[in-house]
Amino acid sequence: MPASPLISYARVGKTFDGGRGANRVVAVDDVSLDVAEGEFLAIVGGSGSGKTTLLRLANRLIDADEGHITVEGEDVRNVDPIGLRRRIGYVFQSGGLFPHLSVADNIGITPKLLGWPAAEIAARVDELVDLVRLDRAQHRDRLPHELSGGQRQRVGVARALAAKPRIVLMDEPFGALDPLTRDALGDDYRELHRRLGLTTVMITHDMTEAILLADRIAIMRGGRLLAQGTPAELSDSGDAYVGELLRTPRRQAERLGALLPRDGAA
Amino acid sequence: MNLFADPRWSEALGHLPDYLGNHVRVSVTALALGLAVSLPLAIAARNRPVMRGALLGLASIVQTVPGLALLALFYPLLLALAAVSLSWFGFGFSAFGFLPAVLALALYSMLPVLRNTITGLQGVDAAILEAAQGVGMTPRQSLFTVELPLALPVMMAGIRTAAVWVIGTATLSTPIGQTSLGNYIFAGLQTQNWVFVLFGCLSAAVLALTVDQLLALIENGLRNRSRVRAMLGGAGIAVLVAATLVPAMTRSQTNYVIGAKTFTEQYVLSALMAQRLRAAGLSAGSREGLGSNVIFGALAANDIDLYVDYSGTLWANQFQRSDIRPRQEVLDELKTMLAKQKITLLGELGFENAYALVMPRKRAEQLGIRSIADLAPHAAGMSMAADYEFFSRPEWAALKKAYGLSFRAQRQMQPDFMYAAAASGEVDVIAGYTSDGLIAKYDLVVLADPSHAIPPYDAMVLLAPKRAGDAALRAALQPLIGKIDIAVMREANLRASGNDATSSPDAVAKWLWEKIGTK
Numbered sequence: 001m002p003a004s005p006l007i008s009y010a011r012v013g014k015t016f017d018g019g020r021g022a023n024r025v026v027a028v029d030d031v032s033l034d035v036a037e038g039e040f041l042a043i044v045g046g047s048g049s050g051k052t053t054l055l056r057l058a059n060r061l062i063d064a065d066e067g068h069i070t071v072e073g074e075d076v077r078n079v080d081p082i083g084l085r086r087r088i089g090y091v092f093q094s095g096g097l098f099p100h101l102s103v104a105d106n107i108g109i110t111p112k113l114l115g116w117p118a119a120e121i122a123a124r125v126d127e128l129v130d131l132v133r134l135d136r137a138q139h140r141d142r143l144p145h146e147l148s149g150g151q152r153q154r155v156g157v158a159r160a161l162a163a164k165p166r167i168v169l170m171d172e173p174f175g176a177l178d179p180l181t182r183d184a185l186g187d188d189y190r191e192l193h194r195r196l197g198l199t200t201v202m203i204t205h206d207m208t209e210a211i212l213l214a215d216r217i218a219i220m221r222g223g224r225l226l227a228q229g230t231p232a233e234l235s236d237s238g239d240a241y242v243g244e245l246l247r248t249p250r251r252q253a254e255r256l257g258a259l260l261p262r263d264g265a266a
Numbered sequence: 267m268n269l270f271a272d273p274r275w276s277e278a279l280g281h282l283p284d285y286l287g288n289h290v291r292v293s294v295t296a297l298a299l300g301l302a303v304s305l306p307l308a309i310a311a312r313n314r315p316v317m318r319g320a321l322l323g324l325a326s327i328v329q330t331v332p333g334l335a336l337l338a339l340f341y342p343l344l345l346a347l348a349a350v351s352l353s354w355f356g357f358g359f360s361a362f363g364f365l366p367a368v369l370a371l372a373l374y375s376m377l378p379v380l381r382n383t384i385t386g387l388q389g390v391d392a393a394i395l396e397a398a399q400g401v402g403m404t405p406r407q408s409l410f411t412v413e414l415p416l417a418l419p420v421m422m423a424g425i426r427t428a429a430v431w432v433i434g435t436a437t438l439s440t441p442i443g444q445t446s447l448g449n450y451i452f453a454g455l456q457t458q459n460w461v462f463v464l465f466g467c468l469s470a471a472v473l474a475l476t477v478d479q480l481l482a483l484i485e486n487g488l489r490n491r492s493r494v495r496a497m498l499g500g501a502g503i504a505v506l507v508a509a510t511l512v513p514a515m516t517r518s519q520t521n522y523v524i525g526a527k528t529f530t531e532q533y534v535l536s537a538l539m540a541q542r543l544r545a546a547g548l549s550a551g552s553r554e555g556l557g558s559n560v561i562f563g564a565l566a567a568n569d570i571d572l573y574v575d576y577s578g579t580l581w582a583n584q585f586q587r588s589d590i591r592p593r594q595e596v597l598d599e600l601k602t603m604l605a606k607q608k609i610t611l612l613g614e615l616g617f618e619n620a621y622a623l624v625m626p627r628k629r630a631e632q633l634g635i636r637s638i639a640d641l642a643p644h645a646a647g648m649s650m651a652a653d654y655e656f657f658s659r660p661e662w663a664a665l666k667k668a669y670g671l672s673f674r675a676q677r678q679m680q681p682d683f684m685y686a687a688a689a690s691g692e693v694d695v696i697a698g699y700t701s702d703g704l705i706a707k708y709d710l711v712v713l714a715d716p717s718h719a720i721p722p723y724d725a726m727v728l729l730a731p732k733r734a735g736d737a738a739l740r741a742a743l744q745p746l747i748g749k750i751d752i753a754v755m756r757e758a759n760l761r762a763s764g765n766d767a768t769s770s771p772d773a774v775a776k777w778l779w780e781k782i783g784t785k
Binding site for chain 1: 355393396397398399400401402403404407411412415416
C-alpha cells in the first residue's frame, strides 16, 4: 500500500438518531479503510449495511461522530464542505440530474458554481459529452426526461467529472440499468478511470459488478467493515458472509457456463 | 328593448378610469405586499415543522374571517395605531381607505401563497436536493437554482389564486373608504341600479381573469425558459399598473370630499351637497358606500370633509348613550359632544330618518289605530318584522317598556322587502324608516309615538375639524339647512329606488334641489 492514501477512514463511527421514540441506529461502526491514489475501490453490502453512509462521510454530505477522515491529506472536518464537494465528483443513484436543466447545464453545474468563464464551461461540456460517448448535436440541449436511463447515467458521470476532480464517488451508479447498458457503461467508466488517473469509490450490492470493475473490494455488514482486499485475497477470508457473497458470482458463472453453448469461434 | 341602450352604461363607463385605477392600485399593492411577506416566510418555514404549522394555521384562520369583516376590522386598528404613532413619534397617518384595504387584502392573499410555496418546496424530490448538495451548492444556491424553479408551477398556482381572491375581495374595500370597482356594486345595490351592479361585477371579473392570464403567461415563460413569454406577461402587468396611474396623476385634486353611507338617501344627499359645492365654485368629490362605523371616524380624522348623519345614530352608536331624551336636549348635547371633537354641526336638514312602527293605512283605519298606544292592545294577535339589528337596539327595548308591546311573532328581513311584506299582509307591522319612499308607495302609515320612546333621528350636516372656519363651504350648504321636509325626502328616496336613468342619485339630487331651491 502507498505511503499516503488519498482517502483514509480511521476508526470512523456514525450513529443516526432514529427520530422521536425510534431506536438509535449505528450506521457505521468503527471502520478503518484506506483508498490509495489511482485505486478503484468497490464497497459491497446489503441494504442497511452502512455502505452509503460510509461514502457520504467522505464529502461531508454526512458528518462523522467518531474517528477521523482525511481526503488528500486533510482532515475533512477542517475543510469547507462546499469546497470539498466541488472538488470531489459524485455520481448519484439513477443520475440525480436536475430535471429543469438541460444536459449541458447539468454537466456544467459545478464549474459554474466554481465561477468558471462561460466559454470555458461550454468547451468543457462539449469535451465531456464526447468523453461519455453522447452525441453533442443530439443530446446537449435535451432535458433529462428526454433521455434513456443509460444516457442519463452517462450525463451523471460527465457531471461528476466536470470540474476535473481527482476523486469520484459513485452511489450504486449502474443499479437501475438493464444488463447490456450496465455492462457497456461499467466498461466505459473503468476505461475513463484508468485514462484520467482517477481515484474511484463505488458502492454496489452486486458482487459480480464489484469483481469485474474494482481493484479492491470492501465488504460491509451491519455498519462494520467485514473484510477488504482484492477478489483473490477475499477468497481466502474465513468470514462466512464474505464466503457467501463470493459464492454467488462463482455459482452463476458455473451455471451460465453449463447452460450456454460454447461459442465455436472462441 | 336594447339592454345596452340604457344611458346608465355610459354613466358607469365614465366612472371606470377612477374606480378601475383605484382597484388595480389597491389590489396590486396588496398582492405585492402579500408576496413580499409570504414568500420569505414560506421559505423560512419549509424545514421547520412548528413554524410551518403555526403559519398555515394563522393564515387559515384569517381566511375564515369574512372579507368584509376583515377589512372593517383594520380600520379601528389602524385608527388606534395612528393615534399612538401621533402621540409617541409626532406623526400620524390616515387609517382610512388605502392603507387598511392594502393590509387586509395582503393578509387575505397569504394563505394560498404560503400553502402552495411550502407544498411546492416540500414536493421537490429528496434525491434532487441531495444531488444539489453533492455537486457543491450552498443552501442558498440550492434554493434559487433548484428548489424554487422546481416548485414554481405549484407556487404560481397559489399566486394566481391569491391574485383572483384579492381582486375579488377588493370590491369590499369601498365601505372603509377605498374607491374600487365595489363602488358600482354598493351604489347599485342600494339604489337598485342593476346596470351598475352588473357593470361592477363584470369589470372585476374581467380584471381578475386578465391578471390571472398574465400571471399564467409569466409562469409559462419561466417554466419553458422562454424569456419572451415571461417578459410579455410582466409587461402586461406593468402596462395595467401604468395605465391606472395615468388618470390618477392627471386628475385634478378635489378639495372637498363628501362622505356617504351605504343607503339610497345618503347617495342622494351626498350628490345634492356636491352639486351645491360645485355651483358655488368649489371642487367636490365623494367617497360613497362608507360603513356606519367608519364614516364618523373618517370625518373626525379629516379624511372626509362633510357628510350627513342622524342625531339618534350619533347618540346611540358614537356616544354610546342608551337614555331616551327629548329632541332639543339631544341636539344640544350632541352639539357639545361634537364640539369636543372639533366637529361642526352645521345644522339639521329638516327631516328625520327614524325607526317607526309602520302598517297598511287601510288596516290601521279599520282598527282605529293611529298611534303605538292604539296598537298595543292588538299586538298579541299580530306579527312584526324589522331589519337585522332592530330587535337588539335600545329603541325596541324602550318601545316594549313604554307601550307594553308583545307581538305574536317577530321576524327579521332585508329592509327592501319589509314594506312589500307589510303591504301584502304577510306581516302586520314593520319597523320602517320614516324617510323611506316605500311608505308612500305601498300606502302605509307611520304610527305616532306619543310617549317619545324612539329618540329623534334628525338628519344633520357635519363638518370635519379642518373645515370648522370655512365660510365658503358654510355658505354653499346653508340653502339646504332646514329645507328638506319628510315628504320631499320620501319622494326623493322613492325616485332613487326606481330602476331607470332618472333614478340616479345625481338626477334625483337635481330634482330635489329644484323642489326645495324654489321654495
